[in-house]
Amino acid sequence: MAEKRVGRNTVIFAECPSFVATATTVGKKEGEGPLAKYFDQVIQDPLYGESTWEKAESKILLESVQKVLQKSNYTFDQIHFMFSGDLLNQITASNFAAREIPVPFYGLFGACSTFTEGLALGGMAVDGGFAQRVLVGASSHYQTAERQYRYPTELGVQKPPTAQRTVTAAGVVILERGGSGPFLTAATIGRVIDMGINDPMDMGSAMAPAAVHTIVQHFQDTGRNPDYYDVIVTGDLASVGKNLAEDLLKKEGYDVTDRYTDCGVLIYKPDVDTQAGGSGCGCSAAVFCSYFFPLLREGKYRRILLVSTGALMSPTTYQQGETIPAIAHAVAVEMDYPKGEG
Amino acid sequence: MGKLTREQEVYKRWANARKPKPPLVRNTIAAFLVGGLICTIGQIILNFFLSLGMNLKEAGGPTAAVMIFLGALLTGLGVYDRIGKFAGAGSVVPITGFANSIVAPALEFKREGYVMGVGARMFNIAGPVLVYGMATAWLVGLFYWLVHK
Numbered sequence: 001m002a003e004k005r006v007g008r009n010t011v012i013f014a015e016c017p018s019f020v021a022t023a024t025t026v027g028k029k030e031g032e033g034p035l036a037k038y039f040d041q042v043i044q045d046p047l048y049g050e051s052t053w054e055k056a057e058s059k060i061l062l063e064s065v066q067k068v069l070q071k072s073n074y075t076f077d078q079i080h081f082m083f084s085g086d087l088l089n090q091i092t093a094s095n096f097a098a099r100e101i102p103v104p105f106y107g108l109f110g111a112c113s114t115f116t117e118g119l120a121l122g123g124m125a126v127d128g129g130f131a132q133r134v135l136v137g138a139s140s141h142y143q144t145a146e147r148q149y150r151y152p153t154e155l156g157v158q159k160p161p162t163a164q165r166t167v168t169a170a171g172v173v174i175l176e177r178g179g180s181g182p183f184l185t186a187a188t189i190g191r192v193i194d195m196g197i198n199d200p201m202d203m204g205s206a207m208a209p210a211a212v213h214t215i216v217q218h219f220q221d222t223g224r225n226p227d228y229y230d231v232i233v234t235g236d237l238a239s240v241g242k243n244l245a246e247d248l249l250k251k252e253g254y255d256v257t258d259r260y261t262d263c264g265v266l267i268y269k270p271d272v273d274t275q276a277g278g279s280g281c282g283c284s285a286a287v288f289c290s291y292f293f294p295l296l297r298e299g300k301y302r303r304i305l306l307v308s309t310g311a312l313m314s315p316t317t318y319q320q321g322e323t324i325p326a327i328a329h330a331v332a333v334e335m336d337y338p339k340g341e342g
Numbered sequence: 343m344g345k346l347t348r349e350q351e352v353y354k355r356w357a358n359a360r361k362p363k364p365p366l367v368r369n370t371i372a373a374f375l376v377g378g379l380i381c382t383i384g385q386i387i388l389n390f391f392l393s394l395g396m397n398l399k400e401a402g403g404p405t406a407a408v409m410i411f412l413g414a415l416l417t418g419l420g421v422y423d424r425i426g427k428f429a430g431a432g433s434v435v436p437i438t439g440f441a442n443s444i445v446a447p448a449l450e451f452k453r454e455g456y457v458m459g460v461g462a463r464m465f466n467i468a469g470p471v472l473v474y475g476m477a478t479a480w481l482v483g484l485f486y487w488l489v490h491k
Contacts, residue, residue, distance in 0.1 A: 152450040153450065154417050154422065156423045156429075157423075158431075194350070197353075240361050244357055323350075
């Protein structure tokens with residue numbers, strides 16, 4: 001059997017799964033941001049014709065799934081697994097959307113790291129020969145997350161500049177064996193890191209060390225340098241966490257300044273509501289699916305390292321004074337099929 | 343809460359030193375202006391009740407009721423949270439903020455039903471204020487009674 005592991009945390013795909021198509025649905029605020037023109041669908045009302053926000057979140061995920069099937073000309077029968085997750089208790093947004101999706105289903109929780117967690121697992125299922133084709137998705141919704149993690153949305157509170165806004169978005173992709181690219185070539189699975197930050201209004205600082213740990217591990221495991229990638233993208237560190245991550249990487253001897261960005265920074269124009277930037281499972285999912293995927297297809301970028309980052313706290317844990325553990329998973333997406341041993 | 347390790351403490355100090363600080367001067371001025379405006383509106387309403395021939399003690403109750411109504415109305419219209427984002431404590435501290443803290447969860451949890459939703463969650467935010475406010479009032483009252491007995 002070909003060795004598909006390198007180093008401590010990384011898998012290198014042998015039969016690299018190919019990205020077939022992506023689809024995104026986002027909320028109004030995201031649809032007014034700098035990436036507005038890239039999304040497939042923008043919903044104007046957070047309820048999106050439903051009676052609750054939770055139903056609306058399931059609906060944007062479901063519609064994104066339907067959209068990606070339509071774009072790729074596949075039917076549910078041709079999808080062997082679906083991997084999806086969200087931020088709600090018992091990941092109900094995904095589970096309830098999956099009621100309408102007749103595909104064997106894995107529900108994932110990795111907080112906002114869910115998208116790359118799903119890509120890594122989906123990639124392994126495809127490369128391992130357990131599936132010809134898989135769906136990977138993630139969603140989040142500003143109002144559902146806000147009421148679960150923080151305050152009622154109509155409460156008049158002032159957010160600190162380190163706070164982030166949960167993105168209303170769903171992003172889904174189809175991965176398959178033997179397509180024409182871009183390809184999922186490697187995945188570095190992060191470990192849970194807790195550096196003692198306990199302020200839920202400052203998740204960027206809590207997650208930055210986890211992102212840095214995974215990125216450094218990826219370079220060490222693969223023997224690659226930052227130059228290998230055209231762009232390194234973290235999930236939702238937002239402006240505060242991004243600055244910290246950049247400096248932490250420099251301390252580790254990796255200067256990524258000229259090729260590093262963050263989905264949470266890209267998705268919004270900064271204002272009083274968004275503060276440091278976006279967060280949520282849908283953040284890296286929607287930004288990758290809508291913005292980076294086409295850039296790879298068009299050849300503007302040939303190699304991307306996407307590192308979705310998750311803060312693994314709950315309202316119960318922070319009320320009990322616990323610090324915030326965080327996790328990050330990295331996936332390498334490349335336009336060229338890797339040569340060599342494979 | 344477990345004690346932080348040395349490495350965690352070093353990181354926390356480093357990260358905290360680098361994070362952006364809230365714009366205190368701007369926030370203070372906004373809170374002063376908006377808080378002052380809300381109190382001025384309260385004074386106008388109080389003066390109105392006084393002009394109807396009530397004395398100061400009698401006019402206090404209806405004035406508070408009107409302010410609570412206004413806070414609740416603006417919350418229902420989706421305006422009070424925007425005022426709050428701008429004014430911070432300036433719109434939290436007056437009685438209109440108290441109304442906001444009760445109406446906001448009540449509105450939001452209506453979907454979980456009138457008993458376990460509205461009924462149970464209404465005092466999510468205001469509950470602690472009531473508990474400790476009443477406890478403090480009781481303690482001060484007891485102290486006053488002991489001193490003046």
